[in-house]
Amino acid sequence: MPSPAEEIADLTARLKRWGAAYFEIDTPLVPDADYDAAMMRLRALEADHPELQAPDSPTQRVGGAPLSAFETIAHRMPMLSLDNAFSESDLIEFHRRVVERLSASEITYCCEPKLDGVAVSIVYESGLLTQAATRGDGVSGEDITANVRTIRNVPLMLSGDDISPYLEVRGEITIPRSGFEQMNARARLLGQKVFVNPRNAAAGSLRQLDSSVTAKRPLEFTAYSVGVFDGSLPASHDATLRVLAEWGIPISEHMQTVAGIEACEVYYEQMAVKRDALPFDIDGIVFKVNLLEQQERLGFISRAPRWAVARKFPAQEVSTRLLGVDFQVGRTGAITPVARLEPVFVAGVTVSNATLHNIDEIERLSVSDRRYCCGAACRGRDPSNRFGGSRRYCERRWRERAHSLSLAVSSLRCCCGA
Numbered sequence: 391m392p393s394p395a396e397e398i399a400d401l402t403a404r405l406k407r408w409g410a411a412y413f414e415i416d417t418p419l420v421p422d423a424d425y426d427a428a429m430m431r432l433r434a435l436e437a438d439h440p441e442l443q444a445p446d447s448p449t450q451r452v453g454g455a456p457l458s459a460f461e462t463i464a465h466r467m468p469m470l471s472l473d474n475a476f477s478e479s480d481l482i483e484f485h486r487r488v489v490e491r492l493s494a495s496e497i498t499y500c501c502e503p504k505l506d507g508v509a510v511s512i513v514y515e516s517g518l519l520t521q522a523a524t525r526g527d528g529v530s531g532e533d534i535t536a537n538v539r540t541i542r543n544v545p546l547m548l549s550g551d552d553i554s555p556y557l558e559v560r561g562e563i564t565i566p567r568s569g570f571e572q573m574n575a576r577a578r579l580l581g582q583k584v585f586v587n588p589r590n591a592a593a594g595s596l597r598q599l600d601s602s603v604t605a606k607r608p609l610e611f612t613a614y615s616v617g618v619f620d621g622s623l624p625a626s627h628d629a630t631l632r633v634l635a636e637w638g639i640p641i642s643e644h645m646q647t648v649a650g651i652e653a654c655e656v657y658y659e660q661m662a663v664k665r666d667a668l669p670f671d672i673d674g675i676v677f678k679v680n681l682l683e684q685q686e687r688l689g690f691i692s693r694a695p696r697w698a699v700a701r702k703f704p705a706q707e708v709s710t711r712l713l714g715v716d717f718q719v720g721r722t723g724a725i726t727p728v729a730r731l732e733p734v735f736v737a738g739v740t741v742s743n744a745t746l747h748n749i750d751e752i753e754r755l756s757v758s759d760r761r762y763c764c765g766a767a768c769r770g771r772d773p774s775n776r777f778g779g780s781r782r783y784c785e786r787r788w789r790e791r792a793h794s795l796s797l798a799v800s801s802l803r804c805c806c807g808a
């Protein structure tokens with residue numbers, strides 16, 4: 391008969407192994423009932439022998455009653471945002487400013503993908519996870535500690551040498567594309583609401599008051615900086631992140647340090663090619679001056695550091711089929727043509743409508759299907775039924791414009807189908 395300590399060690403090892411297989415490689419090793427039974431037994435043993443409970447026990451990931459609301463947490467150091475560079479020349483201009491301010495010729499930059507997720511701050515005290523908060527407005531955020539504890543790749547306890555007694559790690563919580571697809575497939579089966587994209591799904595998962603719901607979501611954390619800390623850390627950004635990794639904190643495997651801005655642009659082009667094949671969504675690349683002493687000298691402007699920039703990827707473009715054009719009558723009677731599209735997934739969102747703004751835009755885009763609002767028959771589209779006049783005006787106006795554009799009025803079809 392094993393001692394309680396031996397049984398706890400055995401259950402802990404099994405639950406960790408099963409959990410990793412389930413959550414990290416999506417391969418359940420045992421039926422859910424076995425997992426739940428082992429978890430219940432471990433909880434019972436820990437309740438009888440609290441002195442044997444490890445801070446990173448699997449029982450510590452999920453637990454506690456659902457919250458009624460999230461508390462607010464003030465960030466000890468503001469969580470900054472990033473300036474954007476939308477072109478190569480914006481990036482060169484950023485570099486020029488850095489060089490000028492530092493009076494240095496060669497700058498080393500750390501390059502990382504800009505993950506499209508939810509920015510969070512996680513605090514470790516004496517190596518134990520004690521607090522997690524959303525970025526919020528940068529000054530204060532919501533206390534999401536219970537939810538972050540459920541994320542499998544977030545260590546509850548750091549391991550390694552010379553761990554900072556107080557360490558605030560900042561980074562992004564994301565859902566990989568595959569996990570997102572599975573989540574939505576399951577939601578469709580259960581007739582539940584589906585999420586529009588992985589970022590939205592990550593935000594929704596972190597906003598759960600019941601952490602047992604969050605625990606079922608395939609969330610992942612990637613650290614990208616350190617906030618407040620005690621003790622000493624390396625003198626460069628990349629080395630600091632590597633130390634975090636040694637302590638068990640996940641960092642981006644795509645991080646690369648390069649010399650000069652031309653090399654940054656090369657990294658950006660390489661990642662742009664890889665982007666669609668990555669398991670997660672990214673919306674650009676972040677370049678940071680690598681030496682912390684240079685970062686300090688550069689400082690901040692407004693709420694963004696002068697030592698970092700996000701080079702955004704251009705908006706993604708896809709093709710789809712135009713199914714028709716409807717004319718929407720707004721509350722004020724303004725008429726907006728809206729293209730109805732064969733649904734298409736682009737930049738993490740399924741698009742099935744696109745506003746065409748006005749007839750000039752229709753002309754510019756050479757939209758070929760012309761529909762018009764016929765007035766009476768379309769009354770159902772105007773819930774307030776206040777814009778009969780506008781609808782008639784709409785019809786006349788669109789017919790006139792169609793004539794002026796040499797479009798046969800017979801090619802216009804009413805959006806009501808009449």
Ligand code: 5U1
Nearest residue numbers: 470471472502503504614615676
């Ligand atoms: N990869 C990465 N994303 N990201 C977002 N690094 C990074 N740094 C950020 C933000 C907001 O802020 C720095 C100012 C630390």
